[in-house]
Amino acid sequence: MDMDYIVIGGGSGGSVMAGRLSENADVQVMLLEAGGRGDSWLVNTPAAAVAMLPTRINNYAFETVPQAGLNGRRGYQPRGKGLGGSSAINAMVYTRGHRSDYDHWAALGNAGWSYDELLPYFKRSENNGRIQDGFHGNDGPLHVSDLQTQNPFQQIYLNAAREAGFPINDDFNGATQEGLGVYQVTQRNGERWSAARGYLQPHMGQRQNLHVETGVQVTRILFEGRRAVGVECIQSGSKRVIRARREVILCAGAFQSPQLLMVSGVGPGAHLQQHGIEVLHDLPGVGQNLQDHPDFIFGYAAKSLDLMGISLGGTAHMAKETLTYIRTRQGFIGTNYAEAGGFLKTDPSLAAPDVQLHFVVGLVEDHARKLHAAHGYSCHVCVLRPKSRGQVTLAHADARQAPLIDPAFLAHDDDLETLLKGYKLTQQLMNAPALASVRHQDVFTAGVQTDDQIRHLLRERSDTVYHPVGTCKMGTDAMAVVSPTLQVHGLEGLRVVDASVMPTLIGANTNATVIAMAEKAVDLIR
Ligand SMILES: Cc1cc2nc3c(=O)[nH]c(=O)nc-3n(C[C@H](O)[C@H](O)[C@H](O)COP(=O)(O)OP(=O)(O)OC[C@H]3O[C@@H](n4cnc5c(N)ncnc54)[C@H](O)[C@@H]3O)c2cc1C
Numbered sequence: 177m178d179m180d181y182i183v184i185g186g187g188s189g190g191s192v193m194a195g196r197l198s199e200n201a202d203v204q205v206m207l208l209e210a211g212g213r214g215d216s217w218l219v220n221t222p223a224a225a226v227a228m229l230p231t232r233i234n235n236y237a238f239e240t241v242p243q244a245g246l247n248g249r250r251g252y253q254p255r256g257k258g259l260g261g262s263s264a265i266n267a268m269v270y271t272r273g274h275r276s277d278y279d280h281w282a283a284l285g286n287a288g289w290s291y292d293e294l295l296p297y298f299k300r301s302e303n304n305g306r307i308q309d310g311f312h313g314n315d316g317p318l319h320v321s322d323l324q325t326q327n328p329f330q331q332i333y334l335n336a337a338r339e340a341g342f343p344i345n346d347d348f349n350g351a352t353q354e355g356l357g358v359y360q361v362t363q364r365n366g367e368r369w370s371a372a373r374g375y376l377q378p379h380m381g382q383r384q385n386l387h388v389e390t391g392v393q394v395t396r397i398l399f400e401g402r403r404a405v406g407v408e409c410i411q412s413g414s415k416r417v418i419r420a421r422r423e424v425i426l427c428a429g430a431f432q433s434p435q436l437l438m439v440s441g442v443g444p445g446a447h448l449q450q451h452g453i454e455v456l457h458d459l460p461g462v463g464q465n466l467q468d469h470p471d472f473i474f475g476y477a478a479k480s481l482d483l484m485g486i487s488l489g490g491t492a493h494m495a496k497e498t499l500t501y502i503r504t505r506q507g508f509i510g511t512n513y514a515e516a517g518g519f520l521k522t523d524p525s526l527a528a529p530d531v532q533l534h535f536v537v538g539l540v541e542d543h544a545r546k547l548h549a550a551h552g553y554s555c556h557v558c559v560l561r562p563k564s565r566g567q568v569t570l571a572h573a574d575a576r577q578a579p580l581i582d583p584a585f586l587a588h589d590d591d592l593e594t595l596l597k598g599y600k601l602t603q604q605l606m607n608a609p610a611l612a613s614v615r616h617q618d619v620f621t622a623g624v625q626t627d628d629q630i631r632h633l634l635r636e637r638s639d640t641v642y643h644p645v646g647t648c649k650m651g652t653d654a655m656a657v658v659s660p661t662l663q664v665h666g667l668e669g670l671r672v673v674d675a676s677v678m679p680t681l682i683g684a685n686t687n688a689t690v691i692a693m694a695e696k697a698v699d700l701i702r
Contacts, residue, residue: 179206179387181701182407182420183427184394184436186214187261188371188687189674190427192301192694195317195375198386200702205386206418207376208409210393211258215377219264220367221501223509226484226538228265230545234258235265238431238578245470245564245586251639252543253581255429259377259390260370262429263687266642267534268361268368268512270320272298272349273682273689274519274528281679285652286660288696297695298349298688301374306360311350317374318691319364324510325537327482329553330358333516333535335610342605345518348684354529356518356605362687363512366505371691392416395575397424397440397670399456404670410576423701426672427694430644433676434463434568435579437648437657442664451573457666461655463647466566467681468583469532470591471558471641472599472634474606475539477550477617484513484538485551513538514556519683522597528683530560531598533605534641539619543639552619555606557598558641560683563588568647583644586635595634596627643686648676661700673697 183194186209194207211234218224218233228234240251256262275291282290299313305321308314323330337344337356345355362369380388389411396408398417406419426433437443441456443463448455481493494508501509513536519529539552566584571577586592603621606612624633648657648664656665658677664670673694675686682689 178419178421179204180420180422181205181425182418183207183425184407185209185261185426185428185432185674186259186372186376186388187256187427187429187674188263188690189694191260191371191375192691193425193427193673193698194386194388195379196695196698197702198379198383201383201385203385207388208392208394208407208418209259209388209390212390214259214264214370214372219258219260219370221509222268222363222366222368223511225265225267225513226544229254230543236578238581240581240583243583243585245584245635246638247635251583251585252545253431253640253644254543254642255431259388260372262642263362263370264368264372266687267514268363269359269514269517269534269685270349270362270688271359271684272692273684274353276528277680277682281650284679286650286679288660289650294692294696297692301688301691301695304360307347307350309350311347318362318371319369319374320360321363323358323361323363323512323515324366324506325508325515326506327508327511327515327537329482329537330516332610332614334358336605336608339608339610340604342520348519353519354521356516356520356533358516359512359514361512363510366501366510393576394428394436395439397426397436399440399667402457402666403668420669423669423671426670427674429674430466430647430676431568431579431581433672433674434647435570436575437462437664438570439573439575442667447569451570453573459657459665461649461657463568464565464655465646465649466568466583466644467562467646468566468585468644469558469560469641469681470562470585470595470638471556472595472638473540473554473556474602474621475541475552475554475619476606476615477539477548477552477619478615480551480614482508482537483551483553486547486549487551490551511537520598520601522594522601530594530683531601532558532560532684533602548619550617552615555602556641557595557602559591559594559598561681562591564591583640585638592631592634595638596630599630599634643681645675645678645681645686648672649679650677651679662697671697671701
């Protein structure tokens with residue numbers, strides 16, 4: 177079967193690409209997704225994310241190589257598997273990054289990617305249920321709304337922020353990013369709004385020219401000379417070849433896009449040869465430049481049924497909340513867990529906030545892989561623009577095996593020092609009376625006092641807050657993988673459109689930006 181466009185991966189980037197390109201009835205678009213349909217209640221019900229985050233349900237659940245900066249521990253790297261990709265398992269926080277992030281991309285030589293040039297694509301994608309102003313869109317496919325949980329801990333958090341003297345912000349995506357507040361989320365009527373739900377699922381079975389196939393793992397991109405002409409994939413145990421007349425669009429995410437390029441012969445030549453892969457195009461930047469937000473979590477036990485926890489009272493409360501949710505889509509079950517947070521500067525002279533907080537209505541340890549019986553709350557703090565640079569390399573020439581993921585967390589001393597400052601700011605917030613008065617145990621930071629003790633704790637307990645980017649970076653230098661039009665350098669008929677093309681990590685959660693970038697990519701193609 178011949179297609180005009182083949183989109184590899186139905187995550188945040190891929191859903192936009194296939195959904196938008198198939199608006200033109202004259203082109204045949206095929207989307208190939210390794211996972212399932214991403215439309216179950218587990219995906220749609222926000223609180224059910226707690227079942228996916230620590231497990232292999234809709235999740236690749238990757239691990240990193242041992243991290244020297246984390247005292248030799250392996251990090252955890254959940255990644256969504258199924259339509260919607262990581263937007264089907266993520267925490268639904270809708271933030272976009274700071275104006276300066278995009279102006280920096282443009283200054284690096286990426287013409288067309290400044291904030292003012294990207295803003296129309298954020299707006300085109302967005303359907304914001306509350307805010308109507310020049311920064312927001314109100315009729316796009318991606319629903320963004322206020323939480324419907326009415327959790328009293330949102331107010332407790334805001335009161336603590338005021339007591340500690342931090343500015344309050346009720347729109348992190350408006351004129352000013354700095355401040356603390358309650359997040360808007362990618363939800364509609366209390367249900368998760370993944371990229372697939374916004375861009376793909378409404379058109380599946382409706383548009384004759386949109387062909388979405390799940391359970392199909394692409395194993396190789398096929399080339400004729402230097403032109404991508406199709407893909408080889410595995411479906412129900414059988415090998416299949418599908419050809420693309422116009423373009424192959426790679427949207428497999430920050431780990432699997434560079435991996436697929438490498439197993440297809442595109443990447444650092446010597447590394448490919450080590451794995452017996454014939455080098456089609458020696459492109460040294462593939463898999464390099466991995467950046468991710470290193471993150472530390474404060475955790476407190478607190479006796480409140482408004483907080484997630486395992487107890488008899490908690491079970492009865494959740495049963496009641498489940499009924500409320502079924503009837504009205506209100507209450508705890510609509511939680512994205514990371515209900516509040518915000519952006520702070522560790523030094524007032526900085527041009528942009530350099531740490532982000534996520535306040536969670538549950539006691540989180542090790543990505544919910546370690547459960548606590550107690551009810552409680554947590555607060556993440558992460559470094560927004562780490563200087564450490566990691567890489568994704570091949571463990572194997574077979575795309576079905578996990579790649580080697582090395583985020584190089586806290587490899588650069590400045591990242592540790594920024595996290596140390598972020599720790600102290602977050603501690604001020606956590607110790608403000610509104611929060612301090614409702615807890616009965618400091619689970620992770622009790623007795624930690626000196627800077628060296630804090631540094632040790634940060635290396636002992638930090639890990640990702642799930643925003644890997646940069647492994648097929650956009651640019652014009654020798655290590656760039658794609659051009660500012662997202663075409664793979666030196667090849668034809670092949671683009672990458674996902675988190676991997678960000679040249680530098682933005683200072684925010686990454687889903688909205690991947691979606692806006694894909695909206696722009698659609699304009700670059702059609
Ligand atoms: C646990 C978690 C929490 C997060 N929380 C937030 C948040 O609150 N807010 C926010 O903005 N961002 C958040 N993020 C980040 C955000 O969701 C991602 O940055 C974004 O979804 C990445 O989009 P992508 O298109 O690059 O990749 P993905 O959405 O990961 O999509 C890649 C897709 O490609 C498919 N694929 C891979 N290889 C193949 C292959 N060989 N063949 C076929 N298909 C393939 C995968 O199955 C997957 O569906 C979170 C991420 C995670 C994992």
